Amino acid sequence: xxxxxxxxGAIIALPNAxxxxxxxxCLARGIPSLIEKPxxxxxxxxMSLINASESSGIPILVGHHRxxxxxxxxxxxxxxxxxxxxxxAVNGMWLADKPxxxxxxxxxxxxxxxxxxxxxxxxxDCLRFIVGEIASVQAIASNTARGFDVEDTVSVALRFEGGAxxxxxxxxxxxxxxxxxxxxxxxxxxxxxxxxxxxxGGREASLAVPSMTIWRHDGTDKSWQDPFRRQxxxxxxxxxxxxxxxxxxxxxxxxxxxxVSVRDAMLSLAATLAVDAAAREGxxxxxxxxxx
Numbered sequence: 001x002x003x004x005x006x007x008x009g010a011i012i013a014l015p016n017a018x019x020x021x022x023x024x025x026c027l028a029r030g031i032p033s034l035i036e037k038p039x040x041x042x043x044x045x046x047m048s049l050i051n052a053s054e055s056s057g058i059p060i061l062v063g064h065h066r067x068x069x070x071x072x073x074x075x076x077x078x079x080x081x082x083x084x085x086x087x088x089a090v091n092g093m094w095l096a097d098k099p100x101x102x103x104x105x106x107x108x109x110x111x112x113x114x115x116x117x118x119x120x121x122x123x124x125d126c127l128r129f130i131v132g133e134i135a136s137v138q139a140i141a142s143n144t145a146r147g148f149d150v151e152d153t154v155s156v157a158l159r160f161e162g163g164a165x166x167x168x169x170x171x172x173x174x175x176x177x178x179x180x181x182x183x184x185x186x187x188x189x190x191x192x193x194x195x196x197x198x199x200x201g202g203r204e205a206s207l208a209v210p211s212m213t214i215w216r217h218d219g220t221d222k223s224w225q226d227p228f229r230r231q232x233x234x235x236x237x238x239x240x241x242x243x244x245x246x247x248x249x250x251x252x253x254x255x256x257x258x259x260v261s262v263r264d265a266m267l268s269l270a271a272t273l274a275v276d277a278a279a280r281e282g283x284x285x286x287x288x289x290x291x292x
Contacts (some may be wrong), residue, residue: 002029009033009252013063016041020048023060027052034248036063038121039265043273043291046266055260061251062265063260064125067120067141067187068243070235075200076130078214078233084202090158090166091199094123095174103148114150115140115172116276122180123168125260125268126198126277133161134271136286141279145173156275184210186240207233266291 002010002025010034019040027049039062040046046199053060066072073131079087086162099135105111128134136159141151153171173258182185183195205216211232218229250256270290278285 001200002026002031004167007031009248011248012036019165020045023049024052026212027056027058027060030056030058032059032061032248034061034063034244034251035262037265038117038269038272039262043270046262046269050262050266059251059258060262061248062260062262063125063244064122064129064260064265064268065240065244066122066126066180066186067129067259069082069184069240070238071184071186071212072126072129072231074212074235075198075209077251078207079130079200079202083205083214084200084207085204087131087160087162087164087200087202089199089201090127090160091128091163091201092123092166092168093178093197094119094168094170094180095176095178096172097175098172103205103258109148109150111150114152115170116151116279117156117170117272120149120156120170120275121155121268121272123170124271125265126180127158127166128268128271129266130198130200131160131164131166133267134274135159135161136284137271137274137278138284139279145171149211151279154275154279155280173236180210180285184240186210 010026010031010033011017014022016038019035023033023035040049041165077220104111138157139154141152141154145152152173154167158166165286177193177195178197181196182193186191196208196211199263200207205214207214212235214231214233215228217226219226247256247259251258271287272287276288
């Protein structure tokens with residue numbers, strides 16, 4: 001198909017294990033591609049795509065679509081600009097209730113088919129994008145809600161290279177609106193319920209996302225007993241998926257470099273696999289050891 005059609009670009013949305021093969025097929029023909037997340041099913045496969053893309057000069061954009069969302073982009077700007085002061089603490093959650101029919105596919109009831117490796121990588125990528133690199137993780141996993149061989153709930157503790165500590169709770173067995181898809185209103189295939197799923201705490205202020213609410217003390221003493229002043233960061237009103245496809249067109253034309261490169265996406269994969277290892281082995285796992 002690639003030889004006959006000779007497309008300007010290709011979107012690769014195959015099972016994870018086929019991302020490397022399809023990606024290399026596009027690179028060999030000089031075709032830029034948008035590869036869905038995760039970039040591959042292993043760090044070694046991701047490294048293979050990194051080497052092939054960087055040596056050929058043909059770009060790959062990885063489909064971590066939330067980076068194209070105005071709320072996530074503005075949260076990154078606020079944190080990186082120091083508007084919260086030195087970042088101290090990060091907290092987040094993704095609590096959803098996948099229906100029984102979802103698990104009729106046997107692979108979703110087996111290790112690798114749970115929220116850890118399917119859903120958490122979105123959250124890990126957002127946290128890396130907004131806060132910075134993750135140094136190490138600890139995790140506890142449970143399958144109590146359904147009793148399948150795969151986890152349904154995971155609690156994660158994170159240490160960021162910049163010094164901040166974080167926690168994240170993820171479950172696909174909880175009836176709640178506390179997911180980015182629902183609270184942001186950006187995923188049109190979910191009902192919109194305004195709320196928050198990420199919290200960033202700094203020495204000067206705190207930020208809740210995606211409501212983009214900023215809390216800071218309304219006083220000079222900045223004591224914990226001083227009143228708080230609430231502000232709202234303004235967003236541009238753009239749509240995540242439209243932004244992503246427009247960016248991909250600019251990557252194809254050579255007018256823009258990928259916002260999410262293969263090397264960048266590999267780090268999100270490595271951090272997610274570190275959480276998986278930490279939950280299975282009951283120890284602190286560094287991201288660097290997953291890469292090594």
